[in-house]
Amino acid sequence: MPGFDAFLHPRPEGLYCPGGDFFVDPVRPVHRALITHGHADHARAGHMHVLATRQTLDIMAMRYGADFADHTQVADAPMRIGAATVSFHPAGHVLGSAQIRIETPGGVFVVTGDYTRTPSAACAPWEPVPADVLVTEATFALPVFRHPDPDPEIARLLDSRRTFPDRAHLIGAYALGKAQRVITLLRAAGWDGPVYVHGALRRLCDYHVDQGIDLGELRAATIERGNKAQFSGAIVIAPPSAFASPWVQRFPDPVIGFASGWMQVRARARQRGVELPLVISDHVDWPQLTATIAELAPAETWITHGREEALLRWCTLNGHRARALNMVGYEDEPE
């Protein structure tokens, strides 16, 4: 009996399934790619065939243009590819994100992509998918990452707005997923005023609305010349890259916030010069990650990217077989 390795293993291009001759989230152009979700480090342009959820395909087309691949196919039902059967299951990370289940003669593999068990109104919730080999991310795999409930975090934003009613609140959030997660949290917390969005977020926000996600009233965060006061007390969502540009200076005495799981560590928040760190994550934190392994109890756990050292140690202590794939090309920092 060959090991699991014979049926799925890392290659420089990405995780490869020889039975189906395809890669999952390849970082270089390949013949056939299965994509977990639309974040740029997982979903790249230039593959021949791409299989992904409808929403991930739409997002890739929006980002790279309609011709980002020669052929695309929507993953809506289990499908046979060579000697493998593949199916896509919600990962709870961003709109369209999926875990990919790969059934081979050598066992069932579940590649999580990025995932979180914290539900969000901005995408379908994570589902447990039993596996012989769980191929998991480990972005926040340290015992110090225990992300609080997102509701009280959003409450802190509204609270800061009450304390500083004249200051614009500028919240950094990645364009795909995090921004909409933050906006739906604001709506759930009762904020029914306008939310201003940076131009770089507009199309993705509109796409979420098209997909039936209620984001409420969105306005463009464009300042008319000499009219700073227009943004007094405004809540503005922008991609982190915008904070390095002069765009920020146009706002009246802004409170700079950032919505990220990294904000749990003070030094990280200070490095970014963040005055209002909001611990809002779309990845599994340490308790969720270890609970997932404990509950699914796979025969083996493989770690794709992130901080594998602590997770390997935890698996050893708790009697789970685990190995690090040391895959390159996935970013450790953004979330």
Added chain:
Amino acid sequence: MRRFARLLEALAFTPRRSVKQAQFLRYFATTPDPDRGYALAALTGDLELRQVTPSLLRTLISERMDPELFALSYDYVGDLAETIALAWPDGAPDTVRAPDPPPLSALITELQRAGRADLPAMVAGRLDALGMSERYAYLKLATGGLRVGVSGRLARVTLAEFIGVDVAEVEELWHGMAPPYTALFQWADGGPRPEPALASLRPVMLATGFDDLDPGTLDPADFAAEWKWDGVRVQAVAEGGVQRLYTRTGQDISATFPDLLERLVFDGVIDGELLIRTGDRVAPFSELQKRLNRKRVSGPMMARLPAALRAYDLLLWQGRDLRAEPFATRRAALEDAVRALDDPRIDLSALLSFDTWEALAALRAAPPDPVIEGVMIKRRASPYLAGRVKGHWFKWKRDPMVVDAVLMYAQRGHGKRSGYYSDFTFGLWDGDALVPVGKAYFGFTDAELRDLDRFVRDHTTDRFGPVRAVAPQLVLEIAFEGLNRSTRHKSGVAMRFPRIARIRTDKPAAEADRLEHLRALLPPELG
């Protein structure tokens, strides 16, 4: 405790004074007594709770968490209290899922009262019950590590704004007050104005550096000058039969100098320099230090090292508050008062006569007494103001190659010093942080070495092999022979032959010199 944790968080992430003040005001308005006063004291460093040591915390976490997982976590976070607050296994991950915590004051009282033996279980129990950000606040409080850039002055300015009075009124009352300052907060809530305590310290006027100025913009005729004596700046207070001698930081040293105290037979407040003086001969600071370090003083020691007061200024005299008067008026009153006292142990600081800054510089370069460390320059029109207000008083030190630095690290010595921490790394303030600027191995006596060693052992906050990090509390006067630019040092400067000239137990760490002060001493860049 929940509100305190939130305040701490808000203060830690903003460098701006105005925002810090706004956060305080909101906290004061929404928090009952005595919590708000305790919070204020904790954040300004006026609440000493150093019972919980880093090693106690390490023991607690090692009983609950795999050491390798802890090491990986600590390595990432870089702060012991924060790592433990985040990773504490039985604690709630957020405040919502934790039960309502006890008030801040209850936790403080409990920490103050706990015996050594009960401490570990008590701290662990609290960590189990508190939410994540409260665990952080609790640990920082318990270990005395609440450095969020809130000075005592900022606290008093904010408190004055909260009460709705001028900050001078709060300064005046401040010294007679102790945490949790309930009388002040009740005043804010519409209660009566608190009465100042009898013979309490009045806010002291401090000088700024003369070197930072362009003397060309100042007319020498507008200024008086006198010698800056190398003793201890004191305030001698006598009111209603109560006599007190305070250092300028408010330390009551009455019991250490009974020979001077008994001579304060007046009704008033004199600002002056405490010196050891026999006849006209003023003893060097090291002689004064022998007396400073004692709680009680023997008769022979008083005879050998007799204390004296050299008067600089007069704040109150026989019921009259002179502080709003210009220096010239106060000086005349001071001369009358000292003459009337007619006590050989209380004399006047002489005024220097000079027409130009060059003339003053010449006096400063060749002082008539080795115990003079420079000159003080005072604007004749200035009232006596609380604190270090720019533009009124200036100090012009004789030897510019001296800085007051804060002890940061100590390393065990070699050879006959191997039992002692004898290699000292010191730093200067840069913003709210200390930046190391050099290392000194000598300059101290054997007795001073023992004191330094004791300080290091009692104030260790962290260990790295043979090196200990210490709480930033001890000021060292560092003398050096010259200064070079350096790209190897984070501070950008390297000192030549730095040595510990003096241990400044009389100076609070917050008043140590700033890095920009040292950089200003650099020789001009060539080319």
